Amino acid sequence: xxxxxxxSECTIRYSYSMSANPAAKFPDPAxxxxxxxxxxxxxRKLGAQGLTPATSSNFSMRLDDSHAAITISxxxxxxxxxxxxxxxxxxGRAVGTPxxxxxxxxxxxxxxxxxxxxxxxxxxxxxxQTVASRLFADSGTIRLEGYELLKxxxxxxxxxxxxxxxxxxxxxxxxxxxxxxxxxxxxxxPLFGYLIDGHGIYTWGRDMAEAERHxxxxxxxxxxxxxxxxxxx
Amino acid sequence: xxxxxxxSECTIRYSYSMSANPAAKFPDPAxxxxxxxxxxxxxRKLGAQGLTPATSSNFSMRLDDSHAAITISxxxxxxxxxxxxxxxxxxGRAVGTPxxxxxxxxxxxxxxxxxxxxxxxxxxxxxxQTVASRLFADSGTIRLEGYELLKxxxxxxxxxxxxxxxxxxxxxxxxxxxxxxxxxxxxxxPLFGYLIDGHGIYTWGRDMAEAERHxxxxxxxxxxxxxxxxxxx
Amino acid sequence: xxxxxxxSECTIRYSYSMSANPAAKFPDPAxxxxxxxxxxxxxRKLGAQGLTPATSSNFSMRLDDSHAAITISxxxxxxxxxxxxxxxxxxGRAVGTPxxxxxxxxxxxxxxxxxxxxxxxxxxxxxxQTVASRLFADSGTIRLEGYELLKxxxxxxxxxxxxxxxxxxxxxxxxxxxxxxxxxxxxxxPLFGYLIDGHGIYTWGRDMAEAERHxxxxxxxxxxxxxxxxxxx
Amino acid sequence: xxxxxxxSECTIRYSYSMSANPAAKFPDPAxxxxxxxxxxxxxRKLGAQGLTPATSSNFSMRLDDSHAAITISxxxxxxxxxxxxxxxxxxGRAVGTPxxxxxxxxxxxxxxxxxxxxxxxxxxxxxxQTVASRLFADSGTIRLEGYELLKxxxxxxxxxxxxxxxxxxxxxxxxxxxxxxxxxxxxxxPLFGYLIDGHGIYTWGRDMAEAERHxxxxxxxxxxxxxxxxxxx
Numbered sequence: 001x002x003x004x005x006x007x008s009e010c011t012i013r014y015s016y017s018m019s020a021n022p023a024a025k026f027p028d029p030a031x032x033x034x035x036x037x038x039x040x041x042x043x044r045k046l047g048a049q050g051l052t053p054a055t056s057s058n059f060s061m062r063l064d065d066s067h068a069a070i071t072i073s074x075x076x077x078x079x080x081x082x083x084x085x086x087x088x089x090x091x092g093r094a095v096g097t098p099x100x101x102x103x104x105x106x107x108x109x110x111x112x113x114x115x116x117x118x119x120x121x122x123x124x125x126x127x128x129q130t131v132a133s134r135l136f137a138d139s140g141t142i143r144l145e146g147y148e149l150l151k152x153x154x155x156x157x158x159x160x161x162x163x164x165x166x167x168x169x170x171x172x173x174x175x176x177x178x179x180x181x182x183x184x185x186x187x188x189x190p191l192f193g194y195l196i197d198g199h200g201i202y203t204w205g206r207d208m209a210e211a212e213r214h215x216x217x218x219x220x221x222x223x224x225x226x227x228x229x230x231x232x233x
Numbered sequence: 234x235x236x237x238x239x240x241s242e243c244t245i246r247y248s249y250s251m252s253a254n255p256a257a258k259f260p261d262p263a264x265x266x267x268x269x270x271x272x273x274x275x276x277r278k279l280g281a282q283g284l285t286p287a288t289s290s291n292f293s294m295r296l297d298d299s300h301a302a303i304t305i306s307x308x309x310x311x312x313x314x315x316x317x318x319x320x321x322x323x324x325g326r327a328v329g330t331p332x333x334x335x336x337x338x339x340x341x342x343x344x345x346x347x348x349x350x351x352x353x354x355x356x357x358x359x360x361x362q363t364v365a366s367r368l369f370a371d372s373g374t375i376r377l378e379g380y381e382l383l384k385x386x387x388x389x390x391x392x393x394x395x396x397x398x399x400x401x402x403x404x405x406x407x408x409x410x411x412x413x414x415x416x417x418x419x420x421x422x423p424l425f426g427y428l429i430d431g432h433g434i435y436t437w438g439r440d441m442a443e444a445e446r447h448x449x450x451x452x453x454x455x456x457x458x459x460x461x462x463x464x465x466x
Numbered sequence: 467x468x469x470x471x472x473x474s475e476c477t478i479r480y481s482y483s484m485s486a487n488p489a490a491k492f493p494d495p496a497x498x499x500x501x502x503x504x505x506x507x508x509x510r511k512l513g514a515q516g517l518t519p520a521t522s523s524n525f526s527m528r529l530d531d532s533h534a535a536i537t538i539s540x541x542x543x544x545x546x547x548x549x550x551x552x553x554x555x556x557x558g559r560a561v562g563t564p565x566x567x568x569x570x571x572x573x574x575x576x577x578x579x580x581x582x583x584x585x586x587x588x589x590x591x592x593x594x595q596t597v598a599s600r601l602f603a604d605s606g607t608i609r610l611e612g613y614e615l616l617k618x619x620x621x622x623x624x625x626x627x628x629x630x631x632x633x634x635x636x637x638x639x640x641x642x643x644x645x646x647x648x649x650x651x652x653x654x655x656p657l658f659g660y661l662i663d664g665h666g667i668y669t670w671g672r673d674m675a676e677a678e679r680h681x682x683x684x685x686x687x688x689x690x691x692x693x694x695x696x697x698x699x
Numbered sequence: 700x701x702x703x704x705x706x707s708e709c710t711i712r713y714s715y716s717m718s719a720n721p722a723a724k725f726p727d728p729a730x731x732x733x734x735x736x737x738x739x740x741x742x743r744k745l746g747a748q749g750l751t752p753a754t755s756s757n758f759s760m761r762l763d764d765s766h767a768a769i770t771i772s773x774x775x776x777x778x779x780x781x782x783x784x785x786x787x788x789x790x791g792r793a794v795g796t797p798x799x800x801x802x803x804x805x806x807x808x809x810x811x812x813x814x815x816x817x818x819x820x821x822x823x824x825x826x827x828q829t830v831a832s833r834l835f836a837d838s839g840t841i842r843l844e845g846y847e848l849l850k851x852x853x854x855x856x857x858x859x860x861x862x863x864x865x866x867x868x869x870x871x872x873x874x875x876x877x878x879x880x881x882x883x884x885x886x887x888x889p890l891f892g893y894l895i896d897g898h899g900i901y902t903w904g905r906d907m908a909e910a911e912r913h914x915x916x917x918x919x920x921x922x923x924x925x926x927x928x929x930x931x932x
């Protein structure tokens with residue numbers, strides 16, 4: 001059985017096999033189309049800012065209780081079309097498509113599982129993020145404090161706060177990374193985003209606008225930290 | 234009683250309640266439309282230069298003796314439409330709209346009160362501005378001298394001058410910041426703009442073109458100061 | 467007596483007074499229109515690269531044996547229209563217009579007088595140029611050597627060369643600057659461009675394309691020099 | 700005898716002289732048009748990122764067993780049209796045109812001879828590439844390791860790898876450079892790209908998309924290396 005739905009710009013196709021995921025339901029086509037469009041738009045903006053070099057980075061949005069839309073592995077994130085976005089279930093398995101989701105899909109589904117309010121997850125890979133991750137890998141966290149722009153992170157309404165951004169060791173073994181993120185959350189420490197060493201940042205939001213605001217804010221704050229380190233020595 | 238005026242691109246609506254502000258008069262609709270357009274255009278330019286990350290920054294223009302147009306709190310300043318701009322009186326209160334003006338509205342109205350020639354106020358939040366503010370917070374001022382571009386600041390016609398840009402401590406308490414700015418002015422020291430620690434810059438001009446020129450010049454001069462500090466150590 | 471010539475995009479007007487400059491002849495309208503367009507196009511490109519902040523910078527082209535087209539003082543160089551460009555004679559006087567040419571007009575006419583092959587002069591004001599000028603002001607020159615891109619400067623066909631770029635002290639007295647440039651040339655030293663301390667660069671070319679290539683090359687080479695200085699200490 | 704083929708955007712003309720290259724066959728016009736378009740598109744993207752200053756850089760694609768398309772010497776690589784691209788044989792000689800190919804043509808044909816899978820070669824000339832080449836010229840290689848983005852280089856599927864990027868001395872004598880590149884390959888060391896001192900980078904790919912991904916990845920990784928060097932001292 002195959003379903004298809006049309007969209008004014010292009011068409012996202014997915015065929016649904018009852019046998020493969022008997023419990024799964026279809027995500028709402030209108031919600032899927034809207035999310036795919038939001039993901040492609042975010043990619044264009046973030047790509048233009050140089051945050052997604054060389055087909056790196058991946059983006060997703062929660063579609064419903066059991067599905068998310070996510071970028072297909074290996075695509076140029078600055079020029080995404082709706083054909084570059086696929087449906088997964090919240091265990092990270094492709095739904096109704098032979099396409100391969102991002103290698104880091106489990107990091108997205110983990111966020112949806114652990115943060116019920118999160119509906120959009122952005123992972124980018126800027127030079128600032130990579131350099132900061134390597135510089136602070138040994139200490140394991142980057143402390144951000146004294147910045148007015150901390151107010152751009154949801155739940156903060158004063159600059160008189162601080163956010164500890166963890167830097168996890170890089171690995172190609174996603175369950176290992178998932179376990180590290182879980183350990184941080186289970187330790188009771190607040191988590192608004194995290195870096196992976198030699199890699200980029202993960203952050204999220206209630207909607208795509210909030211997730212984008214978080215990416216912009218963390219990119220800015222990490223850039224300030226690097227500048228201050230250069231200038232204060 | 235509600236008034237409405239049309240504009241070719243979009244419509245700014247505000248309803249006017251006699252009871253709320255009995256003494257207030259309407260700002261001229263044509264002037265309001267022109268100012269809102271100038272504010273949106275400035276936002277687009279400043280946003281494209283990376284000066285307004287993560288919904289930071291705010292902009293205003295004086296409309297008449299008792300009103301200003303100002304950006305609504307929380308909007309993306311690089312993609313403003315006329316619907317993102319509202320009317321306030323010069324005490325900083327919303328006029329004819331339930332929208333919430335920028336949290337820093339009192340810093341705008343203070344400029345209009347203290348500088349009768351100022352008709353446009355720009356507050357941006359670049360990485361260079363934030364980093365410079367933190368580096369010079371302890372000394373309380375940044376001295377700019379020896380630059381040809383000092384001539385871009387109104388009233389200067391030679392590079393053989395200097396401008397002291399104050400850096401005020403950050404606070405979420407606007408009256409406290411207003412008092413610090415007043416103290417500087419009342420001390421008889423010239424003021425062309427100021428930084429807030431960990432935050433951005435405020436500057437202004439006779440019209441939007443002059444205010445934009447001041448932002449560009451201060452951004453450039455602060456960038457040069459940071460570069461020279463890196464290169465001379 | 468007033469002459470006027472039309473152009474597809476806009477109109478450059480100039481009135482010609484027999485009494486003011488009895489010996490002057492009209493520049494060819496087609497040549498003037500082409501040069502004005504080339505100047506506006508160059509401004510758009512250089513402005514987009516951030517080389518012309520806050521109405522700084524000025525550009526000109528030689529029109530004939532006795533005239534040049536030059537940018538009018540105080541305009542935004544990134545958004546020039548043909549109305550922002552005027553005619554001067556090669557003594558730097560406005561021809562047929564009450565507009566005021568750039569304050570640095572004499573530096574342009576000097577180039578046309580000393581370098582018969584030069585037909586376009588560009589002065590820009592980037593952060594890199596300003597910072598380099600201040601760092602090297604004491605030594606009076608910046609030596610550029612070992613770069614493949616030296617081949618972009620007219621007359622160089624190998625990287626095994628070097629170019630000494632002089633840095634002259636800044637002054638608002640143009641005849642003083644003209645005298646310094648003349649002294650360098652009269653000393654028999656090659657001159658492909660020069661910096662003014664705390665200010666920007668002057669360079670030129672046989673045509674606008676060559677002048678633009680020189681600006682791009684010097685901006686690049688000065689940027690490399692600053693980076694290497696930061697990295698080698 | 701002259702052949703000509705049309706293309707929707709512009710026309711690439713080349714006349715074929717039987718006497719000059721009696722053994723040569725024509726490249727397929729459709730393949731030539733597609734490659735020329737891909738080269739022009741790549742130039743526009745790389746130029747917009749500032750990687751091709753002052754008419755530097757050159758690009759090519761393999762057309763068939765005995766031909767390649769390459770940029771004509773001295774053109775602005777950010778605004779290439781199909782008229783800026785010519786045909787060469789794999790010995791680097793112009794085919795059917797009096798135009799002069801890039802001075803570094805032999806470095807392109809060498810890649811096609813030594814790497815049968817390579818179908819696109821990109822040489823760019825960014826500030827980061829030039830500065831890195833000068834800093835690491837003495838050691839002769841730049842070691843890249845610990846970066847997730849190493850996975851963007853073909854054949855790498857983990858960050859737990861390292862790539863040694865050689866830095867060869869600059870020379871205007873192409874056979875000398877060709878010999879150095881051959882010596883590296885003949886020494887059995889893997890080669891994914893190389894820098895030339897004071898100059899830029901060469902890299903390649905199975906198709907233009909892969910070559911572009913390699914340029915973006917190396918530009919990013921070299922930038923990180925420079926940043927870390929600045930920050931760790």
